[in-house]
Structure formats: C-alpha cells, structure tokens
Amino acid sequence: MTTEALGQPAATEDRRAWYGQLVLGALRRVGAVLGRAFGVVRPVAWVLIAGALTLWIAGRSLGWWELTVAAISITVVLALCLLFLIGRTAYDVSLDLNRTRVVVGERAVGALTLANTGSRAILPSRVLLPVGGGRGVFDVNRLAAGESAEELFAIPTSRRAVVKVGPVSVVRGDPLGLFERVHRRDEPVDLFVHPRTVLFDGQSLGFLRDLEGLPATDLSPDDVSFHALREYQPGDDLRHVHWKSTARTGHMMVRQYEETRRSHFVIGLSTSPGDYRDDDEFELAISAAGSLGLRALRDSQRVEVRVQERALPAGTGKQFLDSLSALGHSKAKAGSVVELAGVVAATLPLASVVVLVCGSKVDSNDLRTACSRLPFGARVLAVVASPGDSAPSLRRIGDADVVTLGALDQLPNALRKVLA
Structure with a gap:
C-alpha cells in the first residue's frame, strides 16, 4: 500500500469535518435571521395569521366566498401593519x-x-x-x-x-x-x-488602650503615646515625673499622654430569616448596622462586616452602603446568629469591639451563647431590632450589653446609655 493511499482516508475525514462546520455555520446564520424575523411578531399577530390560513383553507374547501373575504381582510391588515416597521431607529x-x-x-x-x-x-x-x-x-x-x-x-x-x-x-x-x-x-x-442611617456624636464604642492603637484627642495621665509636659498636680503619679525638665524649670513637671485606641471594629449582621419576625425588623437591623459602621469608619477604625455566608466590603462608607443595598436573607442552612458568632471568632480573633445585630426572634439563651463565642477580651454589644417599641431598652447578658431598638432614631440615645 502506498503512502498516498494511507493519507487519503485522513484527507476525506478533514473534508467531512470542514463541510460539517460550514453547514452548521450556515444553519446558525439562517436561524439568527429567522429569529429576528419571527421576533417582530407579537402573540396576537400569530393568532391572526393562524386564523387567516384557516379561513383561506376553509373558504377554498367549502366554497364559501365569505370566508375567503374574511381571510383577505385579515391578510391586508397584517400587511399594512408590517409597513409600520419600515424606518430607521438609529438614535x-x-x-x-x-x-x-x-x-x-x-x-x-x-x-x-x-x-x-x-x-x-x-x-x-x-x-x-x-x-x-x-x-x-x-x-x-x-x-x-x-x-x-x-x-x-x-x-x-x-x-x-x-x-x-x-x-x-x-x-x-x-x-x-x-x-x-x-x-x-x-x-x-x-x-x-x-438603607436609612442615623448620625450620632459622642464617644465611639469600646475603645481599649493598645500599643497598636490610634491616638485620640482625649488626654490621659497614663498611656503609651506621649503628648506634652505639664506642671505637677496633687494626685499625679510620681512615676511620670520628667526630672530633667523639673531641674531646668524649677517646677515639678509630669508627662501627659494621648489615649490610644484599638481600631478593629467588627459588625456581625445576621441575615438568617429565622432571626426576624418580618421584613421591617430586617430593614431596621440593616439600618442600625449601617449607622454603626459609618460611625466607626469616620473614627478611622478598621471595620470588618460579616454575615452568615460571606464578608461584606467595608473599606469606605460608599462601599459599605453599596454592599448593604444588595443584601438579602441568607439560606436557612447558613445558620442563625449563634453560627455567625462562631464564624466571627474563627476569622477575626483579634477584634477589639464586636457588634452583633439580629432580630427579636432570637431568645436570650441563643444570644448568650452567641456572645460567649466571640473573641476573648473584645467588648461586645448586641443590637436587637424590634420595631414598635416606644423606647430603647438596655440589659446585660453575661459580659455583653444588649440594646433593643424600636426605631432607628433611638440608636443614639441607646449608645449613650451603653457608654455612660
């Protein structure tokens, strides 16, 4: 057998494949053209077209001139309506x-x-x-x-x-x-x-002194960020006396410090439908979380936001609110606020402040369990959305402060109570 004979079947297969692709491409182009052509026909027009064909066939078969006239009339109407499609729309x-x-x-x-x-x-x-x-x-x-x-x-x-x-x-x-x-x-x-948010002033939540914290405007006699020197006052700690300045000025001078604050602020927002009685509670919870997150961002804190199934972008206020706009309920298998607290503890063990936000269907036992799972040493605040309550309520569950909100504008007063 010659080499040409061996190569002939392969060449034949290549031609068949090429013809197949050519036919398939032609069929696709024809299908696209037919799709555009039939796409202009509304359902009512299809009914009239089917009726016209039926009348044509019945009129010719039965010899009834009236049916033929009706078919002609419908056909003329269809043809006149088709003329309205002629024209440019290249705006x-x-x-x-x-x-x-x-x-x-x-x-x-x-x-x-x-x-x-x-x-x-x-x-x-x-x-x-x-x-x-x-x-x-x-x-x-x-x-x-x-x-x-x-x-x-x-x-x-x-x-x-x-x-x-x-x-x-x-x-x-x-x-x-x-x-x-x-x-x-x-x-x-x-x-x-x-979502709607509310602005509030005053001290931010849960700042703790920390070597890696940010300096604040509040002055303190004892911290790690040196601010200035001042004259000694009765009651000042003698360990902070600056002896060189005392010898130079002739007055006892002590060091004054700026308080430094840890800036890792975490919001755990439950999106479980089982934690909320209705959509109003869910919206109130989102608004409360948004208000707290915006305040923390204005205080130059590092803000992390967690829901049951993922983390929400919160690098800036705009990014944070955009992510809240698209937020919906999580799947039931994602778990409740208790599981969310476990995720926060596992992924953010160094958080300094954790705010858990949930609905009124979460009972005290589940809330206690959720708060106990959070990172050790973090200050914990739980915000429970319960629309209709006339005034915010404050209670303690373990080491956590629990605030129940009936409306968004109650949040500033509730936070003042927590920080009092």
Missing part, C-alpha cells in the same frame, strides 16, 4: 442619572437623550426604559437630521435595593400592536438604594 442614546446612589425614600432623577446623528429623519418611535421589574415608556416624535429629544424621569425608591436601569430599547410598531421591532441601545446603569 444616539444617552442615559444619565443625576445620582446613582440614593437613600430609601429619595427620588432618583435622570435624563434620557435621543439624538438623530444621521442624514435622514427618523419616524416617531417608542422608547422603553426598564427600571428594575417595571419599565417606563416614552413617545418620541419625528426627529429630523441633527435634532435631539430629551426626556426627564424620576424613579421612586420605597425599598432598599440595587435597581438596574436600562438598557434603553427603541421600539417601532403598528397602532394595533401586532408587530414590534426592538433595538437595544446604551448599557444598563446600577442604581444603589442605600
């Missing part, structure tokens, strides 16, 4: 949101600009703007070459979420709604609806 679309981050209850205002950058006029069209699960509809009149149209809109925000705005779709269709040609323009924009 230059620009979607602009005034703010991509708002708080629950605020309105997000935006503008939709459509410009005809071509050399021919564009016939009237409809523009669809999807907003979350809904959509806005704008009717655009005929635009001559070089003209533009601007549509203003406002998006109400009644609940915390990340709302996808867009992509903008330009629709050409007939008055009867039988056919519709859609062209998508522009890219979608994410609108972050942040």
Whole structure:
C-alpha cells in the first residue's frame, strides 16, 4: 500500500469535518435571521395569521366566498401593519442619572437623550426604559437630521435595593400592536438604594488602650503615646515625673499622654430569616448596622462586616452602603446568629469591639451563647431590632450589653446609655 493511499482516508475525514462546520455555520446564520424575523411578531399577530390560513383553507374547501373575504381582510391588515416597521431607529442614546446612589425614600432623577446623528429623519418611535421589574415608556416624535429629544424621569425608591436601569430599547410598531421591532441601545446603569442611617456624636464604642492603637484627642495621665509636659498636680503619679525638665524649670513637671485606641471594629449582621419576625425588623437591623459602621469608619477604625455566608466590603462608607443595598436573607442552612458568632471568632480573633445585630426572634439563651463565642477580651454589644417599641431598652447578658431598638432614631440615645 502506498503512502498516498494511507493519507487519503485522513484527507476525506478533514473534508467531512470542514463541510460539517460550514453547514452548521450556515444553519446558525439562517436561524439568527429567522429569529429576528419571527421576533417582530407579537402573540396576537400569530393568532391572526393562524386564523387567516384557516379561513383561506376553509373558504377554498367549502366554497364559501365569505370566508375567503374574511381571510383577505385579515391578510391586508397584517400587511399594512408590517409597513409600520419600515424606518430607521438609529438614535444616539444617552442615559444619565443625576445620582446613582440614593437613600430609601429619595427620588432618583435622570435624563434620557435621543439624538438623530444621521442624514435622514427618523419616524416617531417608542422608547422603553426598564427600571428594575417595571419599565417606563416614552413617545418620541419625528426627529429630523441633527435634532435631539430629551426626556426627564424620576424613579421612586420605597425599598432598599440595587435597581438596574436600562438598557434603553427603541421600539417601532403598528397602532394595533401586532408587530414590534426592538433595538437595544446604551448599557444598563446600577442604581444603589442605600438603607436609612442615623448620625450620632459622642464617644465611639469600646475603645481599649493598645500599643497598636490610634491616638485620640482625649488626654490621659497614663498611656503609651506621649503628648506634652505639664506642671505637677496633687494626685499625679510620681512615676511620670520628667526630672530633667523639673531641674531646668524649677517646677515639678509630669508627662501627659494621648489615649490610644484599638481600631478593629467588627459588625456581625445576621441575615438568617429565622432571626426576624418580618421584613421591617430586617430593614431596621440593616439600618442600625449601617449607622454603626459609618460611625466607626469616620473614627478611622478598621471595620470588618460579616454575615452568615460571606464578608461584606467595608473599606469606605460608599462601599459599605453599596454592599448593604444588595443584601438579602441568607439560606436557612447558613445558620442563625449563634453560627455567625462562631464564624466571627474563627476569622477575626483579634477584634477589639464586636457588634452583633439580629432580630427579636432570637431568645436570650441563643444570644448568650452567641456572645460567649466571640473573641476573648473584645467588648461586645448586641443590637436587637424590634420595631414598635416606644423606647430603647438596655440589659446585660453575661459580659455583653444588649440594646433593643424600636426605631432607628433611638440608636443614639441607646449608645449613650451603653457608654455612660
């Protein structure tokens, strides 16, 4: 057997594979064309097309002229409606949101600009703007070459979420709604609806003196960050007398220090549906966690946020609130606040302050167990969301302070009680 004979089967297989790929590519292109063609037909139009075919067949078979006339009438209507699809929709679309981050209850205002950058006029069209699960509809009149149209809109925000705005779709269709040609323009924009938060002043939670802490503005007679010298006052510790300055000035001088504070602030926010009675409790818990985290970030603390299934980004206030906007309930198998406390202890053993946030369905025994699992030596605060309570309550469970909130604006007073 010759070498050419041995190579012939392989060449044949290559040709078959090449022909197969060619046919498959052609079928895909034909399928795409047919998909675009059939995609303009609405369900009502399919019903009319099926009815027209049925009337044509019945009229020819039975010899009834009336059925044939009805089929002709339906066909003419379909053909006239198809003519409305003819025309350009090549708008230059620009979607602009005034703010991509708002708080629950605020309105997000935006503008939709459509410009005809071509050399021919564009016939009237409809523009669809999807907003979350809904959509806005704008009717655009005929635009001559070089003209533009601007549509203003406002998006109400009644609940915390990340709302996808867009992509903008330009629709050409007939008055009867039988056919519709859609062209998508522009890219979608994410609108972050942040939870409500409250600002509060005063001492931050749980600062402890630490060699690695940050210096504060509070002065102390005993710490590790030297601040200045001052004259001796009765009661001062003689160990802090600065003898060289005393000899030079003739007055007894003592060292004064700035308090240093540990800055590892951890928030454990339970997302277990079993810890909350309803969605209002869950939203109150998220708002409380957001308020505490923002205060800690303003105090230049290192903030870590944990939920049952993951850690939330909290490098900046904007990043933290963005992550809270998209937060939902965790799966039931992820566990309750007790399991969350175990995760915090395992992953953040050096935390100086830990705040556990949960709902009112967590009983005292589970809360005690959760607090006992937290890192040793950390100051622990538990915040229990319970909408409807007229005033915040404070109690102790083990070594932890437990605050029960009925409303978000009760948080500043509750923290003052904790720090008193």
